[in-house]
Every structure is written in structure tokens, then in C-alpha cells.
Amino acid sequence: MPEVIVEYQAEIWQSIGETFIMVGFSILAAVLVGLPLGTFLYLCRKDQILENQAVFSTLNLLVNVIRSFPFLLLVVFMIPFTRWIVGTAFGTTAAIVPLTVIAIAHYSRLVEQSLLDIPKGVMEAAISMGASAKDIIFKFLYVEARSGLVLGLTTSTISFISYSTIMGVVGGGGIGDFAIRYGYQNFRTDLMFYMIFIMVILVQLIQYTGITVARKIDKR
Amino acid sequence: MIKIQNVTKRFGDYEAIKSVSLSVNHGEIYGVIGASGAGKSTLLRLINLLESPDHGEVIVNDDSLTRLKGRKLREARQSIAMIFQQYNLLGNKTVYDNVVVPLELSKVPKQERESRVMESLQFVGLDHFKDQYTAQLSGGQKQRVAIARALVNNPTVLLCDEPTSSLDPNTTAEILSVLKRINENFGVTIVIVSHEMEVIKSICERVTVMADGEEYETVTIEPAGIQKIDRSAQGFVERLTDGGEPHA
Numbered sequence: 116m117p118e119v120i121v122e123y124q125a126e127i128w129q130s131i132g133e134t135f136i137m138v139g140f141s142i143l144a145a146v147l148v149g150l151p152l153g154t155f156l157y158l159c160r161k162d163q164i165l166e167n168q169a170v171f172s173t174l175n176l177l178v179n180v181i182r183s184f185p186f187l188l189l190v191v192f193m194i195p196f197t198r199w200i201v202g203t204a205f206g207t208t209a210a211i212v213p214l215t216v217i218a219i220a221h222y223s224r225l226v227e228q229s230l231l232d233i234p235k236g237v238m239e240a241a242i243s244m245g246a247s248a249k250d251i252i253f254k255f256l257y258v259e260a261r262s263g264l265v266l267g268l269t270t271s272t273i274s275f276i277s278y279s280t281i282m283g284v285v286g287g288g289g290i291g292d293f294a295i296r297y298g299y300q301n302f303r304t305d306l307m308f309y310m311i312f313i314m315v316i317l318v319q320l321i322q323y324t325g326i327t328v329a330r331k332i333d334k335r
Numbered sequence: 336m337i338k339i340q341n342v343t344k345r346f347g348d349y350e351a352i353k354s355v356s357l358s359v360n361h362g363e364i365y366g367v368i369g370a371s372g373a374g375k376s377t378l379l380r381l382i383n384l385l386e387s388p389d390h391g392e393v394i395v396n397d398d399s400l401t402r403l404k405g406r407k408l409r410e411a412r413q414s415i416a417m418i419f420q421q422y423n424l425l426g427n428k429t430v431y432d433n434v435v436v437p438l439e440l441s442k443v444p445k446q447e448r449e450s451r452v453m454e455s456l457q458f459v460g461l462d463h464f465k466d467q468y469t470a471q472l473s474g475g476q477k478q479r480v481a482i483a484r485a486l487v488n489n490p491t492v493l494l495c496d497e498p499t500s501s502l503d504p505n506t507t508a509e510i511l512s513v514l515k516r517i518n519e520n521f522g523v524t525i526v527i528v529s530h531e532m533e534v535i536k537s538i539c540e541r542v543t544v545m546a547d548g549e550e551y552e553t554v555t556i557e558p559a560g561i562q563k564i565d566r567s568a569q570g571f572v573e574r575l576t577d578g579g580e581p582h583a
């Protein structure tokens with residue numbers, strides 16, 4: 116174990132913990148809100164069961180705007196909102212607010228894309244069998260799109276890790292922030308290098324797990 | 336049994352079905368034939384309201400489907416089964432799990448499901464394949480799974496959109512004989528859309544010829560075959576079927 120890591124191990128563990136908290140909440144928001152939102156977006160499209168041009172265009176624009184915001188600016192722009200929600204705009208808890216917003220927008224788009232990949236005939240079969248909207252979603256759409264949904268969540272998670280690295284600007288901490296403050300700003304390039312290495316390993320692990328699971332559940 | 340009255344369907348400015356009326360008797364096997372783009376699929380899809388008509392009424396089993404909405408419409412659809420050219424099975428479910436879906440949708444008690452699925456699979460001769468995924472099956476087997484799925488909930492009507500158009504002649508004959516058995520054994524009314532005269536000739540009692548979204552003619556197919564139908568319709572049908580893509 117390099118000496119510098121031993122020296123800073125308490126701080127390193129803490130920063131890893133912060134990253135996990137930030138990314139964990141992002142994943143939670145992606146699944147709990149992004150998945151339903153992406154499904155709703157898909158179902159509001161033309162010729163779909165909840166077809167609604169106005170609702171679709173509005174949500175579509177909202178998702179696009181959030182996704183095209185430079186993330187750092189989104190964080191700053193959201194400060195009043197964050198303060199209103201969690202009472203402070205500083206710290207790991209505060210960092211979670213803009214992260215969940217981008218997480219929802221990010222994953223909902225990928226959910227919509229995976230659903231668009233399902234052959235049109237699956238929906239027709241479902242409707243012809245008299246399936247309700249709930250049945251269509253859970254017994255048809257999510258069954259056929261499941262590997263795409265897993266791959267999407269993998270891609271999203273990796274983006275969330277990347278987004279989390281800049282949360283230092285609002286005191287969010289995390290591995291990225293540690294690398295900047297202790298490595299870059301303290302001229303400990305080796306420390307920064309080790310932190311980057313940890314992140315690369317983390318990303319590889321997530322990517323590998325995601326692809327393996329997606330492949331395993333795809334029977335088509 | 337099935338009554339389509341003055342039904343019109345537009346896609347944007349294009350009138351795909353132009354005030355078509357027809358009626359299918361209980362227990363009949365009814366054909367719809369015509370060139371590509373004539374509106375055959377649209378007409379079929381109007382029967383279970385996969386397409387909703389702009390005008391006119393659709394009546395199935397004495398229910399005016401065009402007046403039903405929401406849950407009532409879904410319940411009506413549960414006794415109108417449909418099979419497709421592309422089978423439309425769920426690739427991520429096994430054969431068994433595909434066939435059980437209609438029973439789940441109509442909330443058939445769990446303890447009844449297994450025997451009904453197995454009965455349905457036996458009927459199409461695929462009970463040994465119940466644990467396979469559909470990707471491993473041939474086209475004919477996939478269509479038989481789709482038929483088992485269509486049959487499992489005891490439908491009164493079976494709609495078939497080009498059910499054999501992706502299959503070779505032998506497999507086509509097998510599928511048609513399964514359809515005929517369904518009609519004979521269970522009294523299911525069948526409407527079958529095809530662009531192949533051979534298919535229509537071999538199982539239908541009557542056939543409507545569609546051309547440009549209109550009902551060109553409806554004729555009875557005598558037991559002796561299509562030769563007996565009205566001369567003008569026969570000529571039309573031949574032009575429709577032989578003038579298009581080459582077929583076996």
C-alpha cells in the first residue's frame with residue numbers, strides 16, 4: 116500500500132462513502148422517478164396508449180433542457196431550490212438535490228429509448244389481449260425491455276459518478292473532490308493519480324456487472 | 336356475430352377504409368383478400384378496435400365495441416383473440432409464460448391456469464416445448480405458440496392477420512389445419528386476412544375482396560373451390576394475387 120494512501124486513509128474512506136451516498140441516491144431517484152417518467156414519456160408519444168401531444172412536448176422539452184444544462188451551472192442555478200428543499204445549499208445532503216434532478220432526466224431518456232426498441236407488435240398483442248395500462252407496462256414492456264433498462268441504468272450510474280465528482284463546489288465531497296483538494300491543490304499528483312485509479316476500477320466494475328446482468332436476462 | 340357497418344378509417348388525409356360493411360356469421364371461417372395496401376389489415380384491426388373507426392359501428396357478440404370504453408372494451412377484447420404475421424410473442428418469456436398471459440390478464444384463478452395452458456399447448460402439439468424460449472423455435476412453432484396463446488382464454492372470435500405469410504407451404508398447411516380444427520372443435524369464428532388465394536381457398540367459406548379501401552366483392556367459396564365464384568371476382572382476385580410479388 117503506497118504510503119500516501121495510508122496517510123490519508125481516513126479521508127479517502129470518507130470520500131468514497133460520500134461518493135456512494137451521492138451516487139446511491141441518484142440511482143434511487145433514477146429508478147423511482149426516472150423509470151416511471153421515461154415510461155410515461157414513451158406512452159404519451161404519438162400512437163401510444165396515453166397519446167398526448169401537449170404533455171409529451173412539455174416533458175420532452177424539460178428533460179432536454181435539464182440534460183443540456185452544463186452540470187456545474189445546473190448545480191449553481193438550483194441553489195435556491197436546494198436550500199428550500201433541504202434547508203442548506205452546502206454539504207453532501209445538499210449535493211444530492213441537483214444530482215437526483217439530473218439522474219431523473221438522464222435515466223428517463225434512456226428508459227424511453229429502450230422502450231422504443233421494443234417491436235411495435237408487442238404492444239399490439241398486448242392491446243388485442245385486453246391488457247390494461249398497468250398490465251401493458253409490467254407484463255409486456257418491462258419484460259421485453261429489461262436488458263435495455265439494465266444497460267441504461269449502468270450507463271446512467273457511470274454518468275452519476277462523473278457528475279458527483281464536481282459536487283465539491285457545494286461541499287458535497289466525494290472521491291473527485293478529495294482528488295482535487297488533497298491531490299491537485301496540495302501538489303500531491305500521486306494521490307490524485309490513485310484517486311483516478313479508484314474511480315476507473317469502480318466504473319469498470321459497474322460496467323462489467325451491468326453488461327453481465329443484461330446479457331443474462333436477455334432471452335430474445 | 337361480427338358486424339361492421341359503414342366503417343370508415345382515415346390516416347391523416349388518406350382514407351384507408353371507405354365505408355365498408357360486412358357481417359360474419361357465428362362459427363364461420365371468413366377470408367379477406369386483396370393487394371398490398373388495400374386495407375385488409377386495417378379492416379381486421381377495426382374488428383377489435385386496434386384501430387378506432389372515424390365513422391360507423393363495429394359489433395362483436397352483440398356488443399357494440401365502438402360504444403365501449405376502458406375496462407368494458409378490454410373485457411370484450413379478451414374474447415376476441417388475434418394472431419399476427421410476425422407472431423408477436425414475448426422473447427423474454429418461455430413458451431409456457433407466453434401462453435399464460437391472457438389468463439393472468441383476465442384474472443383466471445391461479446390453480447386453473449396450468450391445466451388450461453397445457454391443454455392449449457397440447458392442442459397445437461407443443462407441450463414438450465413449454466420451458467423453451469421462443470427464440471429457439473421455428474416460424475411454424477412460433478405461430479403455434481401464438482395460436483395456443485390466442486386459444487387459452489376460450490375466445491369466441493379469432494382474428495388472423497397474414498398468419499402464414501412468413502411460412503413455407505408445408506408449414507402453412509399445418510397452421511391452416513390447426514385453425515380449421517379450432518373452428519370445428521370449439522366453434523370459434525375466424526377471420527383471416529391473406530394476400531394468398533391458396534390460403535383463403537383452403538379454409539374459408541366466404542371471402543371479401545378488398546381494393547383501395549373498399550369492399551370490391553364478397554363471394555361464397557363452394558366446396559369445390561374458388562372456380563365456382565363469380566367470374567369477375569375470380570379475374571380480379573387472380574390479378575391481385577398473381578400481379579404482385581411472386582409466391583410459391
Ligand SMILES: Nc1ncnc2c1ncn2[C@@H]1O[C@H](COP(=O)(O)OP(=O)(O)OP(=O)(O)O)[C@@H](O)[C@H]1O
Binds near residue numbers: 372376530
Ligand atoms: N398507422 C398508419 N398510419 C398511416 N397510414 C397507414 C397506417 N396503417 C395503414 N396505413 C395505410 O393504409 C393503407 C392500408 O393499409 P393496410 O395495412 O390495411 O393494408 P394491407 O391490405 O394489410 O396491406 P399488406 O398486404 O401490405 O399488409 C396503406 O396505404 C397504408 O399505408
Ligand SMILES: [Mg+2]
Binds near residue numbers: 375376377497
Ligand atoms: Mg396487412
